[in-house]
Amino acid sequence: MSAHPTDVTGSLVDRSLPPAPGKVDSFGFPTVHSSVLANGLALRVACLPRLPLVAVALVLPAGESMLGDAHAGHAILAGDALEGGTSARTGSDLADALEGLGAALRVSVGWDATTVSLTSLADRWEKALALLTEVVLQPAFPHDEVVRVREQQLARLRQRAMDPVSLANDRSAELLHAPGVPYGRPARGTLASVRRFDPTAARTLASAHYRPRGAGLVVAGDVDPDWVTRVSANALAQWEGAPAAGRHFEVHPRFHEATVHVIDRPESVQSEIRVGHTGVSMGHPDYHALVVVNSVLGGAFTSRLNLSLRERHGFTYGVRTGFAFRRRAGPFSTSTAVATDVTAPAVREIVAELTQMAEAGPTEEEMEATRDYLAGVFPLQLETTGQVAARVAELIVYDLPDDHYRRYRDRVRSVSRDAAAAAARRHIRPAQLTVVVVGAADQVVGPLEALGIGPVAVHRRPPGEPAPGAPR
Amino acid sequence: MSNAAGDGPHPMLRVPWELHELPNGLRVVLSSDASAGVVGVNLWYGVGSRNERPGRTGFAHLFEHMMFQGSANIPKNGHFELVERAGGSLNATTWFDRTNYYQSLPSHQLELALWLESDRMGWLVPALTQETLDNQREVVKNEKRQRYDNQPYGDWDERLHAMVFPPEHPYHHAVIGSMEDLDAATIDDVVEFFRTYYVPSNAVLSIAGNLVAEHALDAAARWFGEIPRGGPIPPLPGCPELPPRIGETVRDEVRARVPLPRTLIACRIPTIHDPQFHAIEVAGAVLGTGRGARLYRALVRQRRLAKDVVAYVYPLTTGASMLVVWATGYPGTDCTELEAALVQQLEGLTSVTDREVERAIALTDTRFVRLLEQVSERADMLSMFTLMFDDPDRVNREMDYIRRVTATDLRTVAQEWLGPDNRAVLAYTPDS
Numbered sequence: 001m002s003a004h005p006t007d008v009t010g011s012l013v014d015r016s017l018p019p020a021p022g023k024v025d026s027f028g029f030p031t032v033h034s035s036v037l038a039n040g041l042a043l044r045v046a047c048l049p050r051l052p053l054v055a056v057a058l059v060l061p062a063g064e065s066m067l068g069d070a071h072a073g074h075a076i077l078a079g080d081a082l083e084g085g086t087s088a089r090t091g092s093d094l095a096d097a098l099e100g101l102g103a104a105l106r107v108s109v110g111w112d113a114t115t116v117s118l119t120s121l122a123d124r125w126e127k128a129l130a131l132l133t134e135v136v137l138q139p140a141f142p143h144d145e146v147v148r149v150r151e152q153q154l155a156r157l158r159q160r161a162m163d164p165v166s167l168a169n170d171r172s173a174e175l176l177h178a179p180g181v182p183y184g185r186p187a188r189g190t191l192a193s194v195r196r197f198d199p200t201a202a203r204t205l206a207s208a209h210y211r212p213r214g215a216g217l218v219v220a221g222d223v224d225p226d227w228v229t230r231v232s233a234n235a236l237a238q239w240e241g242a243p244a245a246g247r248h249f250e251v252h253p254r255f256h257e258a259t260v261h262v263i264d265r266p267e268s269v270q271s272e273i274r275v276g277h278t279g280v281s282m283g284h285p286d287y288h289a290l291v292v293v294n295s296v297l298g299g300a301f302t303s304r305l306n307l308s309l310r311e312r313h314g315f316t317y318g319v320r321t322g323f324a325f326r327r328r329a330g331p332f333s334t335s336t337a338v339a340t341d342v343t344a345p346a347v348r349e350i351v352a353e354l355t356q357m358a359e360a361g362p363t364e365e366e367m368e369a370t371r372d373y374l375a376g377v378f379p380l381q382l383e384t385t386g387q388v389a390a391r392v393a394e395l396i397v398y399d400l401p402d403d404h405y406r407r408y409r410d411r412v413r414s415v416s417r418d419a420a421a422a423a424a425r426r427h428i429r430p431a432q433l434t435v436v437v438v439g440a441a442d443q444v445v446g447p448l449e450a451l452g453i454g455p456v457a458v459h460r461r462p463p464g465e466p467a468p469g470a471p472r
Numbered sequence: 473m474s475n476a477a478g479d480g481p482h483p484m485l486r487v488p489w490e491l492h493e494l495p496n497g498l499r500v501v502l503s504s505d506a507s508a509g510v511v512g513v514n515l516w517y518g519v520g521s522r523n524e525r526p527g528r529t530g531f532a533h534l535f536e537h538m539m540f541q542g543s544a545n546i547p548k549n550g551h552f553e554l555v556e557r558a559g560g561s562l563n564a565t566t567w568f569d570r571t572n573y574y575q576s577l578p579s580h581q582l583e584l585a586l587w588l589e590s591d592r593m594g595w596l597v598p599a600l601t602q603e604t605l606d607n608q609r610e611v612v613k614n615e616k617r618q619r620y621d622n623q624p625y626g627d628w629d630e631r632l633h634a635m636v637f638p639p640e641h642p643y644h645h646a647v648i649g650s651m652e653d654l655d656a657a658t659i660d661d662v663v664e665f666f667r668t669y670y671v672p673s674n675a676v677l678s679i680a681g682n683l684v685a686e687h688a689l690d691a692a693a694r695w696f697g698e699i700p701r702g703g704p705i706p707p708l709p710g711c712p713e714l715p716p717r718i719g720e721t722v723r724d725e726v727r728a729r730v731p732l733p734r735t736l737i738a739c740r741i742p743t744i745h746d747p748q749f750h751a752i753e754v755a756g757a758v759l760g761t762g763r764g765a766r767l768y769r770a771l772v773r774q775r776r777l778a779k780d781v782v783a784y785v786y787p788l789t790t791g792a793s794m795l796v797v798w799a800t801g802y803p804g805t806d807c808t809e810l811e812a813a814l815v816q817q818l819e820g821l822t823s824v825t826d827r828e829v830e831r832a833i834a835l836t837d838t839r840f841v842r843l844l845e846q847v848s849e850r851a852d853m854l855s856m857f858t859l860m861f862d863d864p865d866r867v868n869r870e871m872d873y874i875r876r877v878t879a880t881d882l883r884t885v886a887q888e889w890l891g892p893d894n895r896a897v898l899a900y901t902p903d904s
Contacts, residue, residue: 012698015545015591018554019583025682027509027578050507051845052482053838083763091773095764100827102834104762121838148776155732155779155802162624162731267729270617301552311549314610317618337618339610369557376559379509380576384845 027379029405032392033225037233039240040213044392045228046220048385054125054221055389057117058136059396061243062209065111065182065328068247070196071205072182073189077149077197078205079107079114084145087138091145094135103128105135111183112327113397114209119386122222126231129219133235136210141202150197157191164265164272164337164438171263171459172274172436176331178252183330208244212236215243216396220389251329253278258433258454260347264441271343271439275350276333277432282325282398288411289423290323295370296362296420297321297353297428298334302369305353309336315346323427327398332427340440344447347435351453358428361421375409485841487680487850489864492689496701497673500692501854501864503680505847511681513585514574514851515593516859518705519669521649522568522642522790525709530649531657533566534612535665539573540564541604544595548604551588558584568643569789570859576848579682583691590695593675596666600659609654616648624730625900632738635722635896636794640711643788671702678854681847712791716740717894724896725807727903732779735810736798736898737818741889744787744860750873751881752785752795752889757832758824758882759783759797759817764831766817771799777813778805789860795889807899815895821886824879833875840871 033045064075083105085091098105103120116136120128160166170186177184188194217236219228280286291299298305298321309315315338324330334354338346362370382388391405433453437444441458449456492500521532542548555562560577575585620626630646637643677696679688718740742748759766760783763773767781778799786794797818799810843849850867857866 011594013694015587015595019587021558021584022580022582024580025509025578051841052485053841053845092764092769095762095769096827096831099762099764099831099835102838104835104838119838119842121841145773148773151776151802152772152779155800158803159624159731162729164622268622270614270622300556302549302556307549310611311607314607315614317611317615337614337622339614339617369553373556373559376578376581377556377561378559379578380559380561383508383510383847384842386842 029382030388032402034402035229037212037236039236040242041236041239042216042396043229043232044216044218044395045223045225046218046388046392047223047225048220048388049222052122052222053119053385054122054219054223055117055119055385056125056129056132057115057218057389057393058132059216059218059393060114060116060136060210061214061246062114062205063110063112064187065249066209066246067182069180069185070193071201072185072193073153074193074197074201074205075114075209076109076188077153077194078202079109080149080153081141081146081202082107082116082135082139084142084149085140086134087140088134094131098128098131101128105132111330115393117389125221125223129231130235137239139202139206141199141206143199146197146199146202150194153188153194154191157186157188157194160186160188164268164270167263167265168272168274168436168438171261171438172276172333172434173331175254175261175436176276176278176434178254180249181251182247182249183251184254211241211243212239213242216393218389218392218396220392221385249328251278253432255434256432258431258435260435260448260454260456261437262441262445262448262456262458263436263438264458264460265438266440266442268439269340270337271340271437271444272337273343273347273350274333274335274436275347275354275433276331277429277434279323279329279332280325280427281327281329282400286423286427287325289415289419290427291374291412292367292370292415292420293357293362293424294321294323295374296366297357300373304357305334305350308349308353309338309346313342313345313349315339315342319350340443343437343439343444344451347437347448347453348451351430351433354428354433355430357424358430359425361424362417364417367415367417367420371413371415374412378409485844487844487854487867489854489867490685491858491864494672494693494697496697496699498696498699499676499858500689501676501678501858502683502685502688503678503850503854504683504685505681505850508681508847509579510576510847511579511582511679511683512574512576512847512851513582513589514572514678514848514855515589516676516855517571517670518674518859519571520567520569521645521647522708523669524645524649527653527656528661529645529653530612530647531653531661531665532571533647533649534609534654534657535662536564536566536571537608537612538600538605538662539592539596541608542599543592544598545591546588546599551592554584554588560585566647568647572852572855574848574852582679582683582688586691586695589677590699593670593672593696594699596670597663600662602659605657605659605662609657613651613654616651620648624728625734628736628898631724631726631898632736632794632796632896635724635898636718636738636740637792638714641714642708642710642712642790668703668706672696672699673701674705676855676858678851678858680851680854708790714791716742716792718896719893721892721895721897724898726898726900728900729904730900730902732803733801733805733807733810733902734798734900735807735814736796737811737814738794738796738896738898739890739894740792741785741795743789743791743793745789748885749793751877751885754829754832754836754874754877755821755882755885756783756785756795757836758821758828761832761835766820766828767797767799767814770817771813775813777801778810807901811897811899818890819886821890822883824882826879829877829879829882833877836874837871
């Protein structure tokens with residue numbers, strides 16, 4: 001290229017090497033004050049005086065995995081229906097009261113818990129807490145509102161069946177798990193189970209699972225812990241009882257050998273790909289080693305898979321791997337979307353990278369880089385009161401020791417290469433991968449069969465019909 | 473409304489800043505906050521899809537990808553590798569008016585970010601290769617497929633812009649551009665674009681978080697100071713001037729593979745530099761933010777006509793901007809019924825109450841303070857207000873402007889900007 005007046009040719013500073021870092025600032029997870037109220041509710045207060053904000057999260061033992069298949073999706077629906085109002089005010093009045101304080105209520109429901117949360121300016125948090133308490137302790141579940149959230153959910157299921165990302169996630173979960181494992185259900189329930197939701201179902205669920213024993217209240221922000229304890233004890237004094245026993249289940253895979261499944265979506269210009277198998281639980285002793293392994297493999301931009309599929313081959317906009325650490329063993333999964341004509345080459349690369357990691361583990365250099373990344377990025381994920389409250393809530397949901405996050409960086413830094421390689425060998429199993437491709441079957445099936453990973457099944461059923469059998 | 477902090481203004485609600493200009497025209501904004509353990513380094517370049525010439529739509533975004541493909545002293549992906557290694561996170565986005573690059577790092581790694589950002593601002597050209605261009609072209613095409621082409625309703629943004637802004641206006645085409653134009657891009661285009669727009673005088677560098685201002689300024693001057701200023705920025709292609717309103721109700725009715733009917737309405741509105749813009753933002757929140765918003769209350773809760781509703785105000789700068797509302801129906805809902813319901817809410821803003829305005833402002837207030845929690849957001853806002861308003865202190869006055877908006881202002885806004893002479897209607901009907 002020819003020289004140009006705005007091009008710089010030389011430089012007065014030495015640019016050839018990264019500048020030396022400055023003095024390291026210490027970082028500690030905020031101090032968490034723990035106590036238990038008389039009714040059994042766990043209270044956790046984190047003091048963050050930086051800005052006049054308070055995040056409040058009430059964690060309830062009402063996760064989707066606790067429900068039988070007939071009630072799949074009902075914890076989510078009950079959570080949605082909480083906005084329908086309380087014994088003291090209608091849904092619209094409730095929204096006005098909360099939002100008039102500048103506090104938007106958020107209800108999130110996962111496999112293990114229901115979390116009702118909000119963030120408000122510090123001078124209004126007590127009023128906001130009183131409203132949040134009213135929502136959870138005195139839900140009205142009026143007929144019209146329950147029917148509305150049910151109809152919304154049914155419409156959403158219809159959307160998910162046409163959206164390639166949701167379709168891939170739901171079908172992959174189904175194909176990874178043996179029938180009867182809750183994690184194999186579509187995250188939001190089935191058409192049949194959602195249709196069963198009515199005011200009685202909502203009240204039964206709330207009465208069985210919205211209970212203080214096994215629940216926790218997290219308050220993070222510009223607050224005094226003693227004052228929080230007094231206010232909370234007062235606000236929640238009338239709340240009593242223990243939740244219904246959680247459903248017991250074990251996680252088993254659907255298939256014991258590698259299989260390939262194509263979910264036909266003829267209009268696709270791209271294939272959504274999921275590759276994985278059943279994984280491990282949050283409390284597993286290999287947790288920290290797997291966090292490191294995953295980061296090397298596909299948890300960051302410069303992970304092996306992204307550098308290969310995106311930066312070397314240009315197959316995709318991005319690829320990620322992840323272990324879903326839940327109370328029981330959640331899945332390990334690789335997710336990406338690639339152009340239709342490179343579907344099989346992309347799957348081949350993914351399987352090759354997973355196999356390489358399972359056989360040889362990370363290199364010493366990767367270990368060093370990843371330990372630095374994970375330890376350094378941790379404080380960035382704890383900048384806001386909401387982020388801190390969410391992390392503290394996880395301590396309750398997963399029964400983690402109070403010092404879990406305080407020790408996290410040291411535990412990650414102390415993972416040895418051998419420990420990481422051993423964890424990779426144990427928990428990444430190339431011979432048992434389930435490959436799910438949502439895309440144009442007529443273009444991808446042949447090349448996928450030619451890879452020889454395992455039998456290729458084509459699924460053409462419309463949504464809502466019975467699950468398919470084993471692949472052909 | 474009471475002050476956000478109660479009895480007296482909380483000291484942290486004022487974002488401290490100092491603005492410096494290096495001899496080469498690079499504006500440097502520093503904002504120190506000793507309570508943060510991290511530092512945000514943010515660059516806004518005054519270039520986006522509005523600067524693209526015909527036949528090169530999508531180029532500003534493709535160029536953004538090339539900024540991660542290495543420079544004279546940084547190998548391909550070195551930027552990502554070194555920042556992640558340092559325990560940082562990073563990314564970049566391209567929009568109509570600007571392109572931003574940002575990273576958050578542990579504060580002792582500030583100089584690393586300055587080295588990386590300055591190397592690509594000054595020495596990108598020596599590292600450009602046909603191979604990396606071809607690779608990133610494929611990545612961007614896959615981004616387009618993933619986020620637009622393979623998604624139900626994925627072309628809504630493109631269709632609305634095409635109706636709200638005339639063909640000769642720089643906002644007529646979507647940021648992602650077209651596959652054909654991406655295919656046409658050459659290395660020469662990359663070099664020319666770089667030399668024209670990626671120059672110190674067309675950029676703002678903001679650093680926020682745990683820093684010592686004197687040291688940070690010294691470091692910024694050391695790493696960026698020797699990069700030549702660059703020439704004047706060429707005028708925008710096409711015709712940025714346009715009538716204040718669309719002039720009629722224009723329509724685009726689409727039968728497509730979508731799961732549910734959806735109707736969108738967009739109105740042409742004044743730009744972010746117009747004094748009315750804050751009232752329009754509040755109008756957007758009255759209509760669409762939270763469960764107490766008008767669209768949710770009427771269409772979702774009371775009439776059960778819509779499954780979901782959205783209202784959004786685009787913060788654009790050139791000639792005009794855009795307000796968008798939409799409603800997704802249930803199976804069998806008629807798009808014209810959704811349109812009538814949305815229109816009723818747009819026109820109904822003439823009856824807005826003080827309490828509704830207070831609710832919208834209270835939600836905006838909390839959201840704004842929550843943004844300030846993150847150094848990356850502080851740095852981003854400082855870059856924006858400096859590049860777009862030449863005034864970093866806007867960050868401290870923005871909420872005051874919002875708090876001053878009244879129900880009367882909203883009635884005026886509804887009458888002037890949301891009427892039938894200024895609407896683009898886009899309706900998606902499922903084809904099966």
